[in-house]
Amino acid sequence: MSLVTKLATARRKPGRWHWTDVAAYAYLALGVVLMFGPVLWLAMSSFKTQAGLLEFPPSLLPMSQQEVVVAGHAQPLPLFEVTMPDGSTRVLAQVRRIGIQAQMVDPANPAEVIRVAIDKRTPVREFKLATENYTEPLERFAFTRFLWNSVFVTVVATIITLIINSMAAYALSIYEFRGKNTVMLMVIGTLMIPITIILVPVYLVVTELGLVNSLWAVILPGAATPTGVFLLRQYMLTLPRDLIEAARMDKASEWQIYWRIVMPLAMPALAVLAIFSVMWRWNEFLWPLAVLTKTESYTLQIGLNAFQGELQTQWHYLLAMTVVTLLPVALVFVFLQRFITTGIANTGMK
């Protein structure tokens, strides 16, 4: 609340309001609704029961009709609030509905059946989180498998990317050697060749290596990233050269200098690249879609896409699985958002 009042009273200079200030805050408020709203709606919907999702117009919160177990009935019965002929209201459980008449019982006195016109009753609704949307897919589908595949791809690919990119960046920032410019040009060149234009031949290479339907087919092709090499090289160029010279005097091997001195100093840049890599890999879509054709090798994104084709009507599972997929990203956003935004602002790369 205090934020709202602060925002409402914020102004450029005390006592001077300009209409652009008002417009700016209106625009920002709209932005909050438009940017967070859809995902929030998705998350709230994911806790609705299957019946709750079919309601139109939809309710804001996950509400569902209260049910009660009544002696003599195997299934739980739905509860209604009923307006009796004398004007009083009672809470009754519905046994069955015949045309415009409903047969109802008092849960406290199940023997007596009361007949009620259906327009005299309204369902008793309660706030209930349908957590089964989350637990059931775990048991019924290969969802845990997809989750594991995605985690495996993300972690292994990020480790490989960090190692080989930092090695290349080290060579390009510390040494003078023949062909350095050619290599730099090659790295720039790969920036211009996205996977979209070499889809078929990369598929051939991966097939020749015998990797189709293996997770390595997803991990390897994107492991060397020009963005990563650039980012790390720019950072390593700023490191003091005296440190490296001193280490060479002390008979440290080149590998030890790289690993013991340069890598720890480059940690800020490595952290940025690690975050980027995790995001890239977790969200990757086109290439895994092309190369993974067996269900057991699907990543989360591919599995989710396959589900939305098959489970057109089963939105309750689909929504819950979507929430699980975006959860790690939401956590990254909450904790590391500042890292990423400054990373992008500094490199102009995504």
Added chain:
Amino acid sequence: MASAEPAAPRGAAHFFAAPLSLLMRLVDWPMSALQRLIGERQMAYAFLLPNIVFFGLFVFLPLIINVVFSVTGGTALFPSQRPFVGGEQYAYLFDCGSFLDPNSCREDHFWRGVSNTARFTVFQVTAMVLFSLVTAVVLNMRIRARGFFRAVYFFPVLLSPVVVALTWKWILQRDGLLNAGITSLGGERILFLVDPSWAMFWIVFVSVWAHMGFYTLILLAGLQAIPADLYEAAEMDATPRWRVFWRITLPLLWPNMIVVIVLALIKGVQTFDEVFVLTGGGPGTATLMVVHYIYETAFSNQVQNFGLAAAASVVLGVVLFALTLAQLAASNRKGAA
């Protein structure tokens, strides 16, 4: 292992540091031996080798094979088993009565993809630049909680295309939130993803929604680099705000604007993920994109036509190359300015 290293950092990087440390010690021995063999200076090549092998295997070699694919026919995957057909794939792709009318083309899906992608890119880049600019300017004003609002607009950038598409599919569906709003205002339900014009509108909207935060950041960085004394001088002269915007802000922001436009163009031409999940290229072929066509031709059609897909990717590659040259030219100008 990591605890033995006092310099071990905290946070995300630390998570990867422990297993790496062990691996690195194992590599040290052969690398030191290599150094004794070839000398200190030559070690640069050893450090470069893994990255270059990956680039070669998964970028440069494929680039060459792509051209080979595009001039051969048949359904075999291995180039040696494919008969040479010369420019036949390209001729087939470009066999059109009129390039402006996809129906007059032999490969009408490709041209429908080209025309959809062109329209999508024009709308999307225009909207993207406009909204990123407005947002960046607003975020650059003297407002409270700037960090929070900046994060708000950036949030969707992190979401995966599948999540983005499903989030909006849920809102746009027949009984979705948007139609609930429309009917509560007394309107008729609209089948947004079944109507071709609406489908095009929504893929543009969703793609701007998902990516504008990224471009906003680039523009915001540009805005913050504009010297504050220029604005102070303008304020002393009591220059109207719109005039300040046209005469100071926009000209000084122009290099960043060009970067944004070209980057958005390059991404727009390659659009696939969100559209594929949201509309599947439909209704019919109303939102079929070029990359979607390539993917379908090579992988998801019953007859996998690698040659035709490769020819289409070479065409796409040429377009991207031209756009990238434009970007390089633009950033050179930025450096000179």
